[in-house]
Amino acid sequence: MTFPNAGSQERPVPRLEARGITKGFPGTLANDHVDLVLDPGEIHALLGENGAGKSTLVKIIYGVLKADSGTLLWEGRPVTIASPADARRLGIGMVFQHFSLFESLTAAENIALGLDSAPRPRDLAARIREVSKRYGLDVDPDRHVFSLSVGERQRVEILRCLLQEPKLLIMDEPTSVLTPQEVSRLFETLRQLADEGVTILYISHKLEEIRSLCTQATVLRGGRIVGAVDPRTVSARTLAEMMIGGDLVVPAHEPVESAHAPRLVVRNLSSTSDDPFATELRDVSFEVRAGEILGIAGVAGNGQAELLAALSGESTTAADHVEIEGQAAGHLGPRARRALGLAFVPEERLGRGAVPEMTLAENAILGGAASRGLVRSGVIDGQGARAFADRIIDLFKVATRGHGAEARSLSGGNLQKFIIGREILNKPRLLVAAAPTWGVDAGAAAAIHQALIDLAADGAAVLVVSQDLDELFALCDRIAVMFHGRLSHPQPVGQTSVEQIGLLMGGLFDRSEAGKGDRDVA
Amino acid sequence: MLETVTALLIATIIAATPLLLAATGELVAEKSGVLNLGVEGMMLVGAVSGFIGVQVTGSGTLGIVAAALAGALMALVFAFLTLGLKANQVATGLALTLFGIGLSALMGKDFVGTPHDRLPQLAVPGLSDLPVIGPLLFGHDALVYLALALVAAVHWFLYHTRRGLVLRAVGENHDAAHAIGYPVLRIRLMATLFGGAMSGLGGAYLSLAYTPQWAENMTAGRGWIALALVVFATWKPGRVLVGAWLFGGVTLGQLYGQGLGIPVPSQFMAMLPYLATVLVLVAISRDRVRIRLNAPACIGKTFHPAA
Numbered sequence: 001m002t003f004p005n006a007g008s009q010e011r012p013v014p015r016l017e018a019r020g021i022t023k024g025f026p027g028t029l030a031n032d033h034v035d036l037v038l039d040p041g042e043i044h045a046l047l048g049e050n051g052a053g054k055s056t057l058v059k060i061i062y063g064v065l066k067a068d069s070g071t072l073l074w075e076g077r078p079v080t081i082a083s084p085a086d087a088r089r090l091g092i093g094m095v096f097q098h099f100s101l102f103e104s105l106t107a108a109e110n111i112a113l114g115l116d117s118a119p120r121p122r123d124l125a126a127r128i129r130e131v132s133k134r135y136g137l138d139v140d141p142d143r144h145v146f147s148l149s150v151g152e153r154q155r156v157e158i159l160r161c162l163l164q165e166p167k168l169l170i171m172d173e174p175t176s177v178l179t180p181q182e183v184s185r186l187f188e189t190l191r192q193l194a195d196e197g198v199t200i201l202y203i204s205h206k207l208e209e210i211r212s213l214c215t216q217a218t219v220l221r222g223g224r225i226v227g228a229v230d231p232r233t234v235s236a237r238t239l240a241e242m243m244i245g246g247d248l249v250v251p252a253h254e255p256v257e258s259a260h261a262p263r264l265v266v267r268n269l270s271s272t273s274d275d276p277f278a279t280e281l282r283d284v285s286f287e288v289r290a291g292e293i294l295g296i297a298g299v300a301g302n303g304q305a306e307l308l309a310a311l312s313g314e315s316t317t318a319a320d321h322v323e324i325e326g327q328a329a330g331h332l333g334p335r336a337r338r339a340l341g342l343a344f345v346p347e348e349r350l351g352r353g354a355v356p357e358m359t360l361a362e363n364a365i366l367g368g369a370a371s372r373g374l375v376r377s378g379v380i381d382g383q384g385a386r387a388f389a390d391r392i393i394d395l396f397k398v399a400t401r402g403h404g405a406e407a408r409s410l411s412g413g414n415l416q417k418f419i420i421g422r423e424i425l426n427k428p429r430l431l432v433a434a435a436p437t438w439g440v441d442a443g444a445a446a447a448i449h450q451a452l453i454d455l456a457a458d459g460a461a462v463l464v465v466s467q468d469l470d471e472l473f474a475l476c477d478r479i480a481v482m483f484h485g486r487l488s489h490p491q492p493v494g495q496t497s498v499e500q501i502g503l504l505m506g507g508l509f510d511r512s513e514a515g516k517g518d519r520d521v522a
Numbered sequence: 523m524l525e526t527v528t529a530l531l532i533a534t535i536i537a538a539t540p541l542l543l544a545a546t547g548e549l550v551a552e553k554s555g556v557l558n559l560g561v562e563g564m565m566l567v568g569a570v571s572g573f574i575g576v577q578v579t580g581s582g583t584l585g586i587v588a589a590a591l592a593g594a595l596m597a598l599v600f601a602f603l604t605l606g607l608k609a610n611q612v613a614t615g616l617a618l619t620l621f622g623i624g625l626s627a628l629m630g631k632d633f634v635g636t637p638h639d640r641l642p643q644l645a646v647p648g649l650s651d652l653p654v655i656g657p658l659l660f661g662h663d664a665l666v667y668l669a670l671a672l673v674a675a676v677h678w679f680l681y682h683t684r685r686g687l688v689l690r691a692v693g694e695n696h697d698a699a700h701a702i703g704y705p706v707l708r709i710r711l712m713a714t715l716f717g718g719a720m721s722g723l724g725g726a727y728l729s730l731a732y733t734p735q736w737a738e739n740m741t742a743g744r745g746w747i748a749l750a751l752v753v754f755a756t757w758k759p760g761r762v763l764v765g766a767w768l769f770g771g772v773t774l775g776q777l778y779g780q781g782l783g784i785p786v787p788s789q790f791m792a793m794l795p796y797l798a799t800v801l802v803l804v805a806i807s808r809d810r811v812r813i814r815l816n817a818p819a820c821i822g823k824t825f826h827p828a829a
Binding site for chain 1: 684687688690691694695697698699701702703704814815816817819
């Protein structure tokens with residue numbers, strides 16, 4: 001807890017101080033008398049589960065939202081921040097979680113848009129080069145954003161902020177899409193900024209990262225501040241329990257030793273596409289055995305989407321490239337593959353995993369009609385569907401007002417629990433899940449992990465495609481890496497490390513596989 | 523022969539002008555993310571307002587101003603519904619066209635068949651008398667030159683000014699533009715009004731210069747062609763110019779061919795310009811990189827500022 005009057009002990013004037021910030025939305029109080037003090041040059045973590053009020057607080061500081069009550073003090077003076085432009089004028093910069101970049105514009109144009117008075121294009125390019133050199137943020141100002149990798153895009157966002165010479169830099173979940181190597185590069189940049197006196201407000205779910213980067217942490221739960229600690233002095237588990245407000249049950253998974261029959265076999269899968277932005281799969285082969293969880297790591301855009309489409313049946317191939325339960329299935333569509341025992345949890349929950357405008361009961365029918373007999377001679381069994389939805393909600397502890405709630409009204413974590421629950425209750429012999437806990441808070445993530453582990457323990461084969469290495473290492477028996485459409489040889493988790501997988505994700509492919517390891521990260 | 527070619531080229535420029543005006547305006551609106559399918563309706567109201575303006579005041583300039591204002595007013599109705607009340611843009615645009623057809627017919631009831639003088643052709647002493655080049659380049663009325671100047675101005679605005687950059691950014695990703703702090707709705711309102719004014723001018727060209735009279739539904743689908751031209755041009759002003767001339771040329775070519783007595787049904791010849799448009803659209807849509815670079819990603823999407 002921070003008290004406004006505790007400043008008597010010779011601390012510098014805080015860069016930003018929030019006093020009693022309160023903000024309500026219909027039905028919830030997103031921020032309830034939140035106090036926050038940010039000192040110059042500190043890297044301050046803001047922690048909390050989804051819906052704890054972190055985003056709301058940050059949006060109020062950045063002028064996107066207006067607080068119902070409470071005051072903000074900037075370097076000791078009360079200020080009103082009515083718009084992001086006001087925030088920028090004070091010296092507040094923000095790097096958004098979902099990048100706020102314009103894909104069809106160049107990096108330089110994107111940066112110009114973030115500046116309130118843009119210099120002439122030539123001067124701007126020179127300044128971009130200067131700042132990017134100073135902080136080791138390589139960006140070519142003339143390239144179009146859509147052609148940049150995720151890491152490069154983030155550098156554009158950071159550069160956009162740095163060119164305004166901010167005194168407070170807000171970063172919302174900046175590392176969720178980076179390789180471990182990119183993360184350490186980012187941290188070097190942030191530490192350099194902090195040394196120069198910039199305050200950094202760092203929002204993240206990743207507790208280990210916070211422990212290694214941040215010097216102060218404020219924990220929010222249900223819109224209120226529930227604690228302030230120095231994260232270097234406490235364990236990640238303690239931080240997690242502060243966030244949840246209870247004990248964290250970490251799922252444990254015993255790796256399977258015995259090699260059971262393969263449930264999914266992929267052989268020499270290649271794809272060609274007339275879409276210049278798609279990655280072509282190149283000779284991908286692997287198998288997933290019964291009782292096993294196989295993880296596929298990799299930075300997004302390296303062919304995971306294409307592989308997942310080829311597995312779900314959304315794109316088809318010659319029959320023998322994909323084998324499900326011993327049957328050639330490459331030519332089959334999604335329904336035929338589901339009939340063979342495949343369940344699929346796509347990365348996009350709304351739109352692919354569930355129909356946003358439909359109720360949970362209706363969504364339950366869409367996923368479970370065939371295997372549960374919810375449709376008889378073309379007529380929907382409404383009662384059965386509602387009962388099925390209720391069972392999912394009950395078993396997987398989905399927080400919702402009931403089976404009549406629209407899918408889009410659920411938070412990301414709860415909807416994901418519902419979708420995974422629906423797929424699991426269909427008793428699949430093979431489950432393919434993409435980014436199952438992306439953007440999901442710790443409690444829900446643990447529940448989802450547990451469900452996947454239980455499913456594998458019951459003898460199903462599970463394939464998890466994810467960018468989150470912590471997740472893969474916690475769940476999987478073996479891990480492979482996708483890079484530029486190719487898949488590395490899967491390695492048992494015990495025989496590999498985060499660093500090694502990180503190198504593979506960065507493209508050190510053939511070389512590290514061959515046991516060398518030239519430093520040649522692209 | 524040379525005279526025929528010259529005459530055809532001049533006629534092409536004239537036939538292209540209403541398309542050029544309307545398409546350039548629509549391009550700006552679409553670049554900001556607003557898909558206004560009411561171009562046909564706005565052109566009609568512009569055409570009748572321009573005609574009435576000239577009849578009442580006797581001044582061609584005031585007629586042109588009246589047409590632009592009337593087009594902008596129609597666009598304001600569209601903007602109020604789609605930007606203010608968040609109505610669906612496609613449905614509202616279609617309704618605007620139908621509304622415009624009816625409104626223009628009502629306004630022009632007493633003016634049907636009244637002829638008046640064509641807009642005066644500007645003559646540059648000396649230059650206009652040159653053979654071929656004279657009539658081709660220096661013998662048009664003010665709206666033809668205005669249309670060309672506006673295409674150049676729009677290109678310069680979109681790609682060489684900060685406001686143009688902001689407008690493109692709003693059309694590309696309105697959430698991001700909002701997050702950085704740009705007034706998405708205000709920018710879209712301005713772009714929509716500009717589009718309406720340009721459509722009004724395009725309509726006025728028809729009723730003041732192309733066929734200087736008012737007839738119901740006299741745009742005859744040109745608003746729809748203008749909409750197609752924007753896509754055809756992959757949202758680039760320079761290519762709108764090429765497309766408008768091409769379309770004007772094909773239209774006249776088929777008229778000329780009919781005049782020569784080529785034994786093809788005239789209905790088929792009349793289809794040609796539209797068929798050509800469809801074919802070129804298909805060809806262009808295959809180039810995904812170009813579409814990705816130039817098509818505004820948020821086109822037609824309603825902007826709800828995040829809570």
